[in-house]
Amino acid sequence: MPVRKPPRLEFIGLACLCLLTVGGAVSAATLLTYRDDLNETDRARVAAVTAPATDFASPEKFERMSAGAATTDVRPTKDAFSSPAGNLGFEGERDFKLGDGIFKKEWVSAPSSTQASDGLGPLFNARACQRCHLKDGRGHPPEPGEKAVSMFLRLSIPPRTEAERAALAGKALLRIPEPTYGGQLQNFAIQGIPAEGEMRITYDEIPVTLNGGEIVSLRKPHYEIDDLGYGPMAPDVMMSPRVAPPMIGVGLLEDIHPGDILAHADPNDANGDGVSGRANMVRDPETGELTLGRFGWKASVPTVRAQAADAFSGDIGISTVPVPAGYGECTEAEVACRRAPDGVQERLGPVEAPDSVLDLVTFYSRNVGVPPRRDVDDPQVLQGKALFYAFGCASCHTPKYVTRRDAAQPEHRFQLIWPYTDLLLHDMGKGLADGRPVGDASGSEWRTAPLWGIGLTETVSGHTLFLHDGRARNLLEAILWHGGEAEAARDRVVVATPDERQALIRFLESL
Amino acid sequence: MPIPATAVARASAALLASGLWIGQVQAEERVDVLNTYADIALAGYQDSLTTAQALDAAVDALIAKPSEATLNAARAAWLVARWPYQQTEAFRFGNPIVDDWEGRVNAWPLDEGLIDYVDPSYGTESDANPLYTVNVIANPTLTIDGETVDATTITPALLSDMLQEAGDVEANVATGYHAIEFLLWGQDLNGTGPGMGKRPATDYDTTNCTGGHCDRRAAYLKAATDLLVSDLAEMVGNWTADGAARQVLLKDPQAGITAILTGMGSLSYGELAGQRMKLGLLLHDPEEEHDCFSDNTFNSLYFDQIAIRNVYTGHYRRIDGSIVDGPSVADLIAAADPAVAKEISDKLNATVTAMAAMRARGESIEAYDQMIAEGNEDGNAVVQAAIDGLIDQTRSIERGIAALGLGSVALEGSDSLDGPNAVFQ
Numbered sequence: 001m002p003v004r005k006p007p008r009l010e011f012i013g014l015a016c017l018c019l020l021t022v023g024g025a026v027s028a029a030t031l032l033t034y035r036d037d038l039n040e041t042d043r044a045r046v047a048a049v050t051a052p053a054t055d056f057a058s059p060e061k062f063e064r065m066s067a068g069a070a071t072t073d074v075r076p077t078k079d080a081f082s083s084p085a086g087n088l089g090f091e092g093e094r095d096f097k098l099g100d101g102i103f104k105k106e107w108v109s110a111p112s113s114t115q116a117s118d119g120l121g122p123l124f125n126a127r128a129c130q131r132c133h134l135k136d137g138r139g140h141p142p143e144p145g146e147k148a149v150s151m152f153l154r155l156s157i158p159p160r161t162e163a164e165r166a167a168l169a170g171k172a173l174l175r176i177p178e179p180t181y182g183g184q185l186q187n188f189a190i191q192g193i194p195a196e197g198e199m200r201i202t203y204d205e206i207p208v209t210l211n212g213g214e215i216v217s218l219r220k221p222h223y224e225i226d227d228l229g230y231g232p233m234a235p236d237v238m239m240s241p242r243v244a245p246p247m248i249g250v251g252l253l254e255d256i257h258p259g260d261i262l263a264h265a266d267p268n269d270a271n272g273d274g275v276s277g278r279a280n281m282v283r284d285p286e287t288g289e290l291t292l293g294r295f296g297w298k299a300s301v302p303t304v305r306a307q308a309a310d311a312f313s314g315d316i317g318i319s320t321v322p323v324p325a326g327y328g329e330c331t332e333a334e335v336a337c338r339r340a341p342d343g344v345q346e347r348l349g350p351v352e353a354p355d356s357v358l359d360l361v362t363f364y365s366r367n368v369g370v371p372p373r374r375d376v377d378d379p380q381v382l383q384g385k386a387l388f389y390a391f392g393c394a395s396c397h398t399p400k401y402v403t404r405r406d407a408a409q410p411e412h413r414f415q416l417i418w419p420y421t422d423l424l425l426h427d428m429g430k431g432l433a434d435g436r437p438v439g440d441a442s443g444s445e446w447r448t449a450p451l452w453g454i455g456l457t458e459t460v461s462g463h464t465l466f467l468h469d470g471r472a473r474n475l476l477e478a479i480l481w482h483g484g485e486a487e488a489a490r491d492r493v494v495v496a497t498p499d500e501r502q503a504l505i506r507f508l509e510s511l
Numbered sequence: 512m513p514i515p516a517t518a519v520a521r522a523s524a525a526l527l528a529s530g531l532w533i534g535q536v537q538a539e540e541r542v543d544v545l546n547t548y549a550d551i552a553l554a555g556y557q558d559s560l561t562t563a564q565a566l567d568a569a570v571d572a573l574i575a576k577p578s579e580a581t582l583n584a585a586r587a588a589w590l591v592a593r594w595p596y597q598q599t600e601a602f603r604f605g606n607p608i609v610d611d612w613e614g615r616v617n618a619w620p621l622d623e624g625l626i627d628y629v630d631p632s633y634g635t636e637s638d639a640n641p642l643y644t645v646n647v648i649a650n651p652t653l654t655i656d657g658e659t660v661d662a663t664t665i666t667p668a669l670l671s672d673m674l675q676e677a678g679d680v681e682a683n684v685a686t687g688y689h690a691i692e693f694l695l696w697g698q699d700l701n702g703t704g705p706g707m708g709k710r711p712a713t714d715y716d717t718t719n720c721t722g723g724h725c726d727r728r729a730a731y732l733k734a735a736t737d738l739l740v741s742d743l744a745e746m747v748g749n750w751t752a753d754g755a756a757r758q759v760l761l762k763d764p765q766a767g768i769t770a771i772l773t774g775m776g777s778l779s780y781g782e783l784a785g786q787r788m789k790l791g792l793l794l795h796d797p798e799e800e801h802d803c804f805s806d807n808t809f810n811s812l813y814f815d816q817i818a819i820r821n822v823y824t825g826h827y828r829r830i831d832g833s834i835v836d837g838p839s840v841a842d843l844i845a846a847a848d849p850a851v852a853k854e855i856s857d858k859l860n861a862t863v864t865a866m867a868a869m870r871a872r873g874e875s876i877e878a879y880d881q882m883i884a885e886g887n888e889d890g891n892a893v894v895q896a897a898i899d900g901l902i903d904q905t906r907s908i909e910r911g912i913a914a915l916g917l918g919s920v921a922l923e924g925s926d927s928l929d930g931p932n933a934v935f936q
Binding site for chain 1 (some may be wrong): 547610611614620623676678679680681682730776777779780781782784785786790793796798799902905908909932933934935936
């Protein structure tokens with residue numbers, strides 16, 4: 001697609017600020033009429049507290065506590081993403097730890113002596129949730145010669161028939177799975193059944209020169225699959241890699257009012273700022289209703305529970321009530337896999353992981369705590385924050401929200417949270433495009449990734465590999481990969497002085 | 512210049528009226544309570560160190576002259592070492608210095624294939640843990656995260672710096688009590704049937720070696736026990752008069768008292784009633800037992816409950832029989848609400864009784880992994896009764912927190928609403 005012309009950011013930036021400051025709390029409160037969970041007073045308070053920052057001389061009030069009262073009080077160590085939300089009571093902590101136990105649980109192949117924890121596979125990417133979500137942090141691509149850990153390939157093909165086109169149009173399906181291998185490449189299988197194959201990654205280096213003379217090399221990945229276990233793939237297969245995202249704060253993202261997300265959507269770029277923002281409307285697997293997708297790199301999953309059920313099935317091969325096939329992701333073409341025994345025990349229910357198990361993992365996932373910010377009052381951090389706004393980063397990485405008053409879980413209600421995402425899809429340009437549409441998301445659109453906790457990636461996960469496939473080797477590379485709607489902001493970073501870039505990175509590292 | 516008596520009286524009256532005087536008395540009481548708590552921590556970690564040193568000596572004897580007798584002596588030393596250590600678990604969940612350190616000594620569950628040979632039923636698929644069957648004892652050269660690691664000499668540093676949580680996989684436990692337990696007992700291959708691990712003493716016999724690499728197995732065991740001793744010595748240092756953990760606690764007495772009660776509640780509910788006990792009962796999985804190689808789980812759980820009662824009552828019986836005691840949170844709560852104080856005490860005792868029943872069953876009828884087996888109604892019920900007790904006592908601990916006016920503190924931290932930890936409400 002053609003590269004967009006960078007908009008005149010200074011003018012637009014100023015215009016936006018004027019609008020928001022002049023508008024102030026009064027008109028903003030009327031703007032928040034969609035917040036049916038709030039009364040008039042609260043709407044005004046929420047509008048005021050979520051208004052974009054205008055003063056960068058000191059931190060905003062409440063800014064250090066990224067998840068409000070749900071923020072953890074842990075120190076920035078390797079375990080920084082392993083704590084329950086700070087406001088869970090003892091009982092909540094119990095359910096959290098039960099869920100954590102299941103999250104770490106090694107599933108085994110059926111039949112086994114532990115009937116309540118068998119049913120692995122037959123195809124799988126990992127035996128346990130924790131094996132990809134290492135330390136509940138960010139996954140990474142494999143080192144050369146290593147098997148993929150915490151990263152896999154999604155697979156699909158363009159629709160071939162009217163029925164498939166209709167299924168996509170009606171959102172019964174969000175993508176057509178590869179006919180033999182299904183929607184995901186599983187690189188492991190239980191004894192006696194072939195695994196599907198192993199991804200192989202090669203990189204091309206692309207130099208980018210920044211203002212000040214610094215040259216940054218970006219590595220562009222290429223994916224191939226070795227050792228295909230079930231014959232050739234469809235020639236028009238579309239592959240897209242995914243690293244495991246950090247687990248922190250997802251329950252709070254679920255409790256952002258949909259109106260707050262849709263308020264940022266501007267699918268036709270009506271305000272002409274070069275940034276559109278589209279919702280991925282998907283079907284809730286349990287109700288069939290069209291609803292807002294929030295999770296996954298393309299915002300194709302509406303709830304944490306649906307995400308957990310998808311991962312149980314696709315990644316571990318464990319069936320749940322929402323995704324009930326005991327054979328997991330085996331296709332009809334994978335005959336031996338379909339015939340392998342599953343782990344269903346009639347007396348425990350018709351699926352391998354009954355709702356009691358899925359509910360605990362969902363509860364756990366919803367309550368992995370977000371650590372507090374560091375150095376919020378550091379002058380360089382504050383300078384970086386000002387630049388984050390000035391460069392336009394904040395137009396997609398929306399800093400803050402107040403969660404719903406009527407959230408199902410009391411600890412998630414009415415929390416001022418700072419996830420730095422609009423949860424919407426944006427065209428990120430050719431460089432990042434995977435050419436693989438999912439629902440409303442085109443082959444070049446990606447969901448704005450939340451930034452909270454991003455500064456602890458190295459501490460928790462021991463690496464600084466970012467983006468959906470871990471291609472960026474540090475935050476600066478990740479920024480430089482931004483294209484499409486984010487190209488203007490990216491260009492601002494390129495022409496910024498080295499000191500300004502350093503400050504911007506310092507700000508991100510404080511998140 | 513002498514101060515007129517009336518002025519002193521007026522000042523005292525003003526202090527009393529403002530509540531400052533009372534506040535000061537309360538603060539002093541709290542400091543006394545915190546010092547008792549820290550004294551018990553110090554004694555508990557000292558006892559853990561002493562018994563770990565005895566274990567280390569028993570390991571030396573085993574390595575010097577491997578026999579069923581020396582192996583059993585080392586196992587006995589390990590079992591004794593668990594008694595005081597488990598009684599220190601109530602210092603977790605509230606003391607960051609302990610929480611950051613704890614994984615080094617008591618991490619669990621572990622993928623034993625990292626350390627030594629395993630039964631074929633363990634599986635050989637490398638899965639997403641590339642170190643699942645790496646077997647350090649058999650392999651002097653390893654690859655971790657794509658880097659070659661020289662493991663020719665097995666040292667404490669190799670275990671703690673290279674192998675512990677290698678590849679960020681938490682089940683890669685290379686150090687601590689459970690790694691040593693595996694090296695002394697071996698895998699428990701009996702599922703939910705009777706029996707524990709059956710490692711032969713000849714696994715350490717370099718002249719008549721079973722399991723291969725007996726010299727390296729001995730080196731691993733020695734490195735792991737040495738490391739346990741040095742880790743415990745470090746924690747002892749944290750609780751001495753000027754130790755860091757004691758100082759953190761005393762710096763903010765109100766936060767310190769909250770830490771005591773939070774630790775009691777978190778160990779009771781989340782850790783024990785949840786992860787360590789209910790999960791195993793839910794899945795009926797024999798791997799879900801804390802001391803899984805030695806079948807010592809009923810003891811470990813029992814002494815955790817004793818730990819909770821120790822810190823509440825401010826009373827600890829040391830391994831030499833002497834007593835450490837002093838003012839406690841029980842006294843503070845009794846001053847605020849005697850009924851709540853008694854209720855907590857009664858509930859803690861009831862759980863001790865339920866845990867003792869489980870322990871007695873473990874010693875006489877069946878091990879903990881058998882108790883949680885599917886279809887074992889009697890065994891399940893005994894474990895469930897202990898879980899019920901733990902949950903019940905936590906409700907009362909919550910009432911104790913409320914009686915001391917600490918409820919909101921636990922949620923919001925001790926800073927004022929304008930402090931850096933303030934949250935929008």
